[in-house]
Amino acid sequence: MRIGTALCLLAVLSGTGGCAAVRTEPLAAASPLDFLPALRGEYFPIHSAETGRTYHIHVRLPEGYDAAAATPYPTVYLTDGDSLFPILAANHLFLTYDDRLPEAIVVGIAYGGFDPAVNKRHIDFQSPGAGVAPDAAGAAAFQRFLKTELIPEIERRHRSDGARRVLFGQSRGGAFVLYSAVTDPDLFWGRIASNPSITPGIESLLEPAAPATRRDLTLVVTSGTRDRPNLQVGAARWLSVWQARPERPWRLFGERIEGGTHAANAPDAYRLGLHRLFDTDASP
Template sequence: MLASTLIRRPAMTFSKPGRWILSGLLFALLTACASTPSPDESLERLFGMGPIEQFTISSATLGRDFHVYVRLPQDYQARACDWPVVYLLDGGILFPMLSPYQLMLEIDEQAPPVVMVGISYGGLGYANGNLRSTDYTAPAPEPEYYGGAFAYQDFLAEELLPEIEGKFRVDADRSLVVGQSLGGQFTLLTALTRPELFSAYLSINPALHRNLDYFIELEPAEAASAVPLMITRSSEEMASLSQPLADWLAAWQTRGSDHLALELEWLEGHYHASSAPEAYRRAMAWWTAAGEACPP
């Protein structure tokens, strides 16, 4: 019988740089094998914001895309009814801020469940496609890029609102639109010129500093009844923004028009950009049309 022969191979050795390369290859392999969550899955993990659905709408009116985020009530699938709906301008900021806050208000019974719709540009600043300074504004002597609000109203009326009302069970007669700063200018302008688009309006620190005269001279459109509008003003607002709003309010109250069912809220200790949660909380308490229960 022949004795078996054990062949011993020399162990592989690596230089220090070689060990780094091998470690990098192993890490890349493990990373490639790991499960990477999709954007939808990542949003689901932020459970306080959802459930969320999202889609992109290509506007034929404006020739641009908008990214739309929709937060549904927790019991949306269990209750076959039409829900109150809140539309958020500047949705890229206000939607992630207010959607979990809405849940907290529901827990404390300070707000009814609603469908919340955030309309986002997808980026911050003009270079990133954010044309809020055009879309949210009435005409002004300057800057020249002001004055696109009426086209944006057409986009809402002809494209976005029908899309939301077709995809989701919402009650168009219980709709609130929320705008802040220039968005607040838009909600004020729309309450005056196209009040049928929404059933109620929230204008947070509306910025009228570049086109105050336009608003003072504006004749409101006809409305079937007084248009519910809440305007919130922050005590720490800069004078360059607070004074034009005060001037418009004085002129409006002197006019004595019954076009608006105007509610004014003073936000003590709040600032121009950071007051949205408190303004929203007060608006939800004021917006009684949304308080009707959705039956199980």
């Protein structure tokens, strides 16, 4: 019997309640990544009842991580883990060395390939709006996957600080970060949207935000000066609307990355965003 299934059964039999419909797969055998210490952690696939998809979850654990210690760590969740996890998770080590940013658990949410037959980012990250077919707007289901399936699994497996969750997304993943900020502010303590691609679907990103109970939330939106012009315009429009709303549930920072292109400067957006979240000097 799988561990997750056994825990669910125990919860039911003990009368403490049920559990989310989460199905995790057996751990894979050792891989070459086990010998890259900057990315050392774990991998597991998880099938989502919310989206009907299996995701490949890569976890980078902090240097010196001790599962038996009481130390909780901030946890960064990366969309587009297929490409961003090996870049940003490894770079986090240098951010702790050079920038004195806190160590963190870094979680990459991957599809296992770039082929649209497998990679459904165009659905999972898509918010509803004009010109978007209902079955193509999967942001709500993907967020439920994060909230009810993946996050509880990560926090069960590791010493993840549930009060300091961070969500990072690039391009369409950045648009999902904005969708999450508007629709469920409390889910993540910090959010970083890098060069968000917010059309179509901008309408739902401009609606009033859902109520928040926390008062320590932060949202950082970065835009490269060499990003695609239409994406810069869209990001500027979104920022201007929300900067004019004093009732927004998070501190909001709009940052320009000089010379930044659409995707190649994701590490700069990650670095700048984390400095804003942890209130440290964001200068290079």
